[in-house]
Amino acid sequence: MTHWKEILQKSIDTPAELARHFDFDCSALEAANASFPMRINPYYLGLIQSVKDPLWKQAVPDPTELLDSVCIPDPLDEENLSPVPNLVHKYPDRVLFLVASECAMYCRFCTRKRKVASSEMIITDKMIDDGIGYISKNPTVREVLISGGDPLILSDARLDSILGRLRGIPTVEVIRIGTRMPCTLPMRITKELVAVLKKHHPLYINTHFNHPRELTTEATAACSLLADSGIPLGCQTVLLKGVNDTPETLQKLFLGLLRMRVKPYYLFQGDLTRGTNHFRTHSSIGIQIMRQLIGTISGMAIPTLALDAPGGKGKIPLTPDYIISRGHQLIFHNYCGQTCSYPENGDPV
Numbered sequence: 001m002t003h004w005k006e007i008l009q010k011s012i013d014t015p016a017e018l019a020r021h022f023d024f025d026c027s028a029l030e031a032a033n034a035s036f037p038m039r040i041n042p043y044y045l046g047l048i049q050s051v052k053d054p055l056w057k058q059a060v061p062d063p064t065e066l067l068d069s070v071c072i073p074d075p076l077d078e079e080n081l082s083p084v085p086n087l088v089h090k091y092p093d094r095v096l097f098l099v100a101s102e103c104a105m106y107c108r109f110c111t112r113k114r115k116v117a118s119s120e121m122i123i124t125d126k127m128i129d130d131g132i133g134y135i136s137k138n139p140t141v142r143e144v145l146i147s148g149g150d151p152l153i154l155s156d157a158r159l160d161s162i163l164g165r166l167r168g169i170p171t172v173e174v175i176r177i178g179t180r181m182p183c184t185l186p187m188r189i190t191k192e193l194v195a196v197l198k199k200h201h202p203l204y205i206n207t208h209f210n211h212p213r214e215l216t217t218e219a220t221a222a223c224s225l226l227a228d229s230g231i232p233l234g235c236q237t238v239l240l241k242g243v244n245d246t247p248e249t250l251q252k253l254f255l256g257l258l259r260m261r262v263k264p265y266y267l268f269q270g271d272l273t274r275g276t277n278h279f280r281t282h283s284s285i286g287i288q289i290m291r292q293l294i295g296t297i298s299g300m301a302i303p304t305l306a307l308d309a310p311g312g313k314g315k316i317p318l319t320p321d322y323i324i325s326r327g328h329q330l331i332f333h334n335y336c337g338q339t340c341s342y343p344e345n346g347d348p349v
């Protein structure tokens with residue numbers, strides 16, 4: 001099997017190269033590519049079937065990225081919530097630690113589009129040291145979320161070192177890695193990598209699939225390797241207009257993930273990240289989709305639809321409203337729209 005780094009080196013990063021594979025006007029994409037870089041590796045390129053299909057839209061620059069006058073560079077206020085560079089401390093008991101600036105593909109909807117793959121994001125050894133120092137001095141931090149960029153773009157040795165140093169902090173209970181590699185370059189999940197990861201349990205991985213066509217044989221093999229080494233797998237999907245914003249598509253995705261031993265964890269309402277406005281859906285669309293899925297398919301396949309509140313205010317679940325009235329009886333709809341009631345016991349708190 002070709003080494004994942006060799007596959008990655010063959011990535012295309014200009015619209016002109018893409019025009020060798022598909023028939024479209026590549027000059028229209030040059031400006032968007034200059035503002036927000038593209039990278040499409042040969043594996044993901046092979047999944048794209050036609051111009052503007054759901055996988056194309058995730059990977060290929062679009063002129064509308066530059067027409068976004070609504071969104072802002074850092075909607076989650078991550079820079080202001082960083083006590084040291086590239087470590088975001090927003091919630092009391094967990095931090096987000098950005099350890100890599102590159103990815104196997106640059107997703108057009110990326111929430112960190114402002115910095116991923118740009119000169120705004122250079123991760124130095126000192127930043128890693130400072131992040132680890134911060135975590136060791138803050139014993140309320142029970143969980144460290146390692147993200148980027150994509151942490152699995154780092155070498156096995158570098159990952160082993162970072163994970164080992166975090167494990168050396170007695171107050172760190174759980175390590176969670178956020179990575180799109182099982183989806184965008186599943187060959188990265190090797191036996192050697194898995195041997196490194198399993199040294200640092202309890203370790204969770206949240207991966208990121210957005211469309212059922214991403215659930216390939218290769219992706220399934222990658223998830224099997226991870227799951228077989230005892231790593232619980234979750235998925236953070238982003239709700240994207242024109243990509244996965246129908247109940248049929250998401251049902252297929254979530255049930256497919258479950259078969260791959262990946263538990264759908266979050267379905268994110270689009271962030272207000274500059275250059276991604278064309279992907280945002282009205283909040284009612286996601287809520288309506290959740291209403292159609294909850295109860296219809298296995299609860300194991302149902303993620304929480306969440307809105308990451310602007311200004312770094314945290315993730316808010318968006319849940320269909322089932323309650324009709326409250327009193328001595330709680331009156332509500334069930335999943336198929338029937339009216340039901342439940343007699344209360346005592347007074348409300």
Ligand SMILES: *Cc1c(COP(=O)(O)O)cnc(C)c1O
Pocket residue numbers: 088089090091094095096145315
């Ligand atoms: C999303 C996020 C987390 C993790 O939130 P969970 O609800 O535990 O998945 C932690 N820190 C930051 C800054 C985040 O954006």
Ligand code: SF4
Pocket residue numbers: 102103104105106107109110111112116148149150180
């Ligand atoms: S893999 Fe994740 S961090 Fe990298 S570009 Fe895609 S969404 Fe952004």
